[in-house]
Amino acid sequence: MSRRSLLLALIVLLLVWQLLAIIVHRPILPAPWEVLKAFFLALPGELGKHLLSSFWRVLASITLGIVAAAPLGIAIGQSASLSRLLSPLIYLLYPIPKVVFVPVAILFLGLGDLAKILIIFLIIFFQILVLVRDQAAALRPELILSVRSLGAGRRALFRFVYLPATLPAIFTAIRQSTGTAIAVLYVAELFATKYGLGYYIYITGSTLFDYPAMYAGILAMSLLGLGLYFGVDWLERKLCPWLFVHSH
Amino acid sequence: MSGETFVEVKGIDFSYPHQPPLFEGFSWGIRRGEAWAVIGPSGCGKTTLLYLLAGLLKPQRGEILIAGNPLRRPRPETALILQDYGLLPWDTVRGNVALGLRIRAFYGPDGLHAPRTPLPGKPEALVDFWLQRLGLQDVADRYPSQISGGQKQRTAIARALVLRPDLLLMDEPFSSLDAPTREDLEDLTLDLQAEAGLTTVVVTHSIEEAVFLGRKILFLGRPPHTEAIVIEGTKPDRSHPDYLKTCSLLRDMLNAVRRG
Numbered sequence: 001m002s003r004r005s006l007l008l009a010l011i012v013l014l015l016v017w018q019l020l021a022i023i024v025h026r027p028i029l030p031a032p033w034e035v036l037k038a039f040f041l042a043l044p045g046e047l048g049k050h051l052l053s054s055f056w057r058v059l060a061s062i063t064l065g066i067v068a069a070a071p072l073g074i075a076i077g078q079s080a081s082l083s084r085l086l087s088p089l090i091y092l093l094y095p096i097p098k099v100v101f102v103p104v105a106i107l108f109l110g111l112g113d114l115a116k117i118l119i120i121f122l123i124i125f126f127q128i129l130v131l132v133r134d135q136a137a138a139l140r141p142e143l144i145l146s147v148r149s150l151g152a153g154r155r156a157l158f159r160f161v162y163l164p165a166t167l168p169a170i171f172t173a174i175r176q177s178t179g180t181a182i183a184v185l186y187v188a189e190l191f192a193t194k195y196g197l198g199y200y201i202y203i204t205g206s207t208l209f210d211y212p213a214m215y216a217g218i219l220a221m222s223l224l225g226l227g228l229y230f231g232v233d234w235l236e237r238k239l240c241p242w243l244f245v246h247s248h
Numbered sequence: 249m250s251g252e253t254f255v256e257v258k259g260i261d262f263s264y265p266h267q268p269p270l271f272e273g274f275s276w277g278i279r280r281g282e283a284w285a286v287i288g289p290s291g292c293g294k295t296t297l298l299y300l301l302a303g304l305l306k307p308q309r310g311e312i313l314i315a316g317n318p319l320r321r322p323r324p325e326t327a328l329i330l331q332d333y334g335l336l337p338w339d340t341v342r343g344n345v346a347l348g349l350r351i352r353a354f355y356g357p358d359g360l361h362a363p364r365t366p367l368p369g370k371p372e373a374l375v376d377f378w379l380q381r382l383g384l385q386d387v388a389d390r391y392p393s394q395i396s397g398g399q400k401q402r403t404a405i406a407r408a409l410v411l412r413p414d415l416l417l418m419d420e421p422f423s424s425l426d427a428p429t430r431e432d433l434e435d436l437t438l439d440l441q442a443e444a445g446l447t448t449v450v451v452t453h454s455i456e457e458a459v460f461l462g463r464k465i466l467f468l469g470r471p472p473h474t475e476a477i478v479i480e481g482t483k484p485d486r487s488h489p490d491y492l493k494t495c496s497l498l499r500d501m502l503n504a505v506r507r508g
Contacts, residue, residue: 142331143335150327150351153360156361160336164336246394
């Protein structure tokens with residue numbers, strides 16, 4: 001995807017929005033320029049704080065998710081017996097929509113960051129676990145044998161084979177779960193909290209009736225998702241250059 | 249040094265779980281500097297024998313001695329080259345050639361994963377030397393998916409030889425290559441073997457390759473194998489009458505096994 005086509009899509013989107021705002025002609029759908037004004041006015045103040053706390057929660061969840069799920073996924077992927085033991089459990093837990101645990105997490109962990117991070121973590125954890133496991137299991141035995149014959153034991157195999165081999169799976173997993181993670185973050189932040197974009201959108205919209213501010217919050221949340229998506233793409237290009245070369 | 253028994257297979261039994269035995273009380277000896285080929289029909293256990301020599305599989309009974317030491321795990325001085333899929337797809341040709349050196353640096357000279365005495369010379373210089381020797385300098389920064397099959401096997405050979413092995417094991421190394429590339433690499437293998445005085449064992453199902461690369465040929469028929477059937481090879485000359493005679497002898501033996 002080129003920068004030009006992205007820019008073009010953005011312009012079309014803004015035009016459609018503007019058109020809709022003119023047709024609807026009510027305060028609940030302000031024009032884009034009004035929202036952008038509200039966004040840039042609020043960003044250095046309150047909105048910025050809300051955005052940062054949401055960003056921090058997502059980032060913490062992703063980091064914890066990678067640290068916990070990648071090694072476990074690699075371990076399950078390379079051991080048939082471990083896979084027999086744990087895969088049925090993963091099979092049962094993976095499809096559960098983690099958002100249903102929001103009230104449970106808040107009951108157990110309180111209203112702070114911990115409950116929200118835990119829920120996002122669960123979403124990302126299972127996605128990474130499943131993709132990394134499958135990637136590790138799909139490695140050719142010939143590759144493992146030939147690296148072992150160069151002297152690699154368990155630790156060197158992890159470092160030189162399993163880690164680089166599963167890196168693309170980690171990126172794919174984060175990309176796939178970003179959308180869900182942000183959506184669930186919104187829900188989690190609706191519950192009594194001081195900072196967070198979910199809370200900001202809810203308060204400005206249904207208590208203060210400040211619609212441009214509400215849309216500024218929605219814009220911030222979209223940018224958060226978009227930023228994560230682009231960030232992952234950028235990191236993947238940096239860390240997995242072999243995925244982007246032309247084959248023989 | 250030549251003359252002493254370097255690899256000694258002493259009365260080994262081996263079978264995979266729930267499978268009929270492949271080796272029963274099998275013994276075999278390789279002297280230092282010898283070039284062996286192992287030939288047999290598919291499923292006869294020739295790759296298994298190579299993995300046993302590499303220390304990647306363990307016999308259920310008996311033992312394998314290399315340089316007088318019982319083999320319990322892959323030895324740092326043994327190199328293994330497989331037919332396919334042995335290269336890291338996410339690393340360049342240069343990175344793949346350096347892999348063994350990086351693994352050694354990762355563990356340090358512990359005598360277990362790496363020899364106690366490190367190789368003389370800088371790793372970068374060693375890698376450059378072998379890239380040059382195998383004609384890979386122009387593709388050094390490409391990934392395996394970007395090079396030809398012949399270049400891939402050259403990379404695998406460079407990766408093995410950069411570690412200065414004393415025993416080189418090859419499993420069908422050239423069978424997925426076209427004929428000119430295959431003969432080219434077979435010639436290269438003989439050159440490298442002569443240069444380094446390497447002990448080599450090449451497993452193949454190709455009669456011509458076995459006779460060309462093996463000054464001695466181990467014939468594996470129908471398992472279980474209880475004794476080593478050894479055929480004396482000839483000079484590596486593809487048009488010599490002796491070469492052709494040995495080829496037709498092997499062909500008859502393989503056909504006899506096939507007919508049961």
